[in-house]
Amino acid sequence: MKQFKNLVRPYIIWSFVLIVVPLFLIVLYSVTTGGNSLVNIQFTGENFKKIFEPVYMNVFIRSFKLGLITTVLCLVIGYLLAYFISRFSEKAQNILILAVTIPMWINMLLRTYAWISLLSDNGIINSLLTLLGLDPVSMMYTDFSVIVGLTCDLLPFMVIPIHTSLAKMDHSLIEAAYDLGANPFKTFWRVVFKLSIPGVVNGTIMVFLLSISSFVIPKLLGGGQYVLIGNLIEEQFISVGDWNFGSAISLLLAVAILIMIRIMKKIDPDENGGA
């Protein structure tokens, strides 16, 4: 059996070159000036100081707010959906979960593109509104369109882990709670919800992480002026060319997310007991 130990070697080298070194480069770029030329390297704290300028701080705050709204929406809609699905027969549950999963596998850009034709000023929803004799509403390039796009894209990431937790639950526990005199609300809160916390934690982490760092949906549905962290990073690397500042933002984003994951995992009783 000892022979197989060497099988990890290729990946140790691979992961060092393509995971560890690139991360190190981001750190290096974020504390230096001079962009791509490694010859005249100079250490500086300017890149991080620049982030705290109000223009950029606002981008962080807006991304955070939008991520929070999307996550809460996904949690409320997704929890209910997962809960209802978990009460169907096992066969129906499998089909419904497959139905929730399928959109996840379809190219996100293609699905976002479809929302443009639904939400635009002379789009399908507005045509329907006019048909009903109502005034058309301008929905594209607003917070609303971005949140709709993000929620549609990320909802499955919330539903699936929560459903997994709920499906594992022993249903006789609910009966036991009733038998012991708990009302439906108390039963839900103290028994059902408590048992589904691992799913809630995982779903929340996924949705928040993905929504706060997304840049395609805000760009397509929010228009050019809609700047979130992701768009800011893209701008620095693709159009502005300030790779050092772009690296500093990326590093901050990665660290912030890592800390949030740590905090969320603390809430998860499974994680605390296990590791």
Added chain:
Amino acid sequence: MKKGKIGSIIYVALCLAFFYIPIIVTMVFSFNSSKSLTKFTGFSLKWYEALVTDRDIVSAVGVSLSIAVIATVVSTILGTITAIGLSRSRRVVKEWLLNVNNIPIMNPEIVTAISLMILFSSMKIERGYVTMLLAHICFCTPYVITSVYPKVRSLDPNLANAAMDLGATPFQALTKVIVPMIKPGIYAGVLLSFTMSFDDFVISYFVTGNGVANISIIVYNMTKRTNPTINALSTIVIIVIVITLLVVNLAPAIVKKRQERKKKAAGLEDGSLIETEK
């Protein structure tokens, strides 16, 4: 109780509508005879014709498919052997590697993307097809490892020894004993890698160059103006993915049924076959 059931059915239906309306709209309007994305003026296949004659789109489909296939094959092999090796490694190596392996999964995609972009440019590798392929292998392999490793860990550690005591070479023990037993994990890894690579936008967008574009990049560039050709492309992609998923999800049920039938035909008691299935 009855009333609650109807309520929950309506809610589930509404949520599914939320998921599927954009997809259905795309598919319907791919057959539209005019350029409009809101008014259906008549049935036509002209956007499909436009699709096959558009050289950029055809080459993008080629890029997406070839990268997805190569990245899947490489990352599946790399991920599987790593997962097997990991279960025999020292604890330090194991923990370190699993943590490093988690970085691309946990990191925001855009951070992984720019980290690779910086790497390629500082190594003076010209960005294009090769860099895109390397990047795809880089983000697919961790998913293969996370889906294969739990399966390897649940194996009896003496299995390979037993095979070798019975005269198998280490390679035979690997391919004939271990790999068949971790197949479900490997299949999950293959499916994940392929679809993630095929759908990827963010990482491809940053690490590509020289005009090499996959489907996502082409769509991103085309969204700046209305172009129903995208709908035609989407429809084909959606149909292919849905069929693949249905086959993958239904195949185990069919195989199981067939095994059951075989079991019945052989008149076996329950025990023996169930053992091997696990």
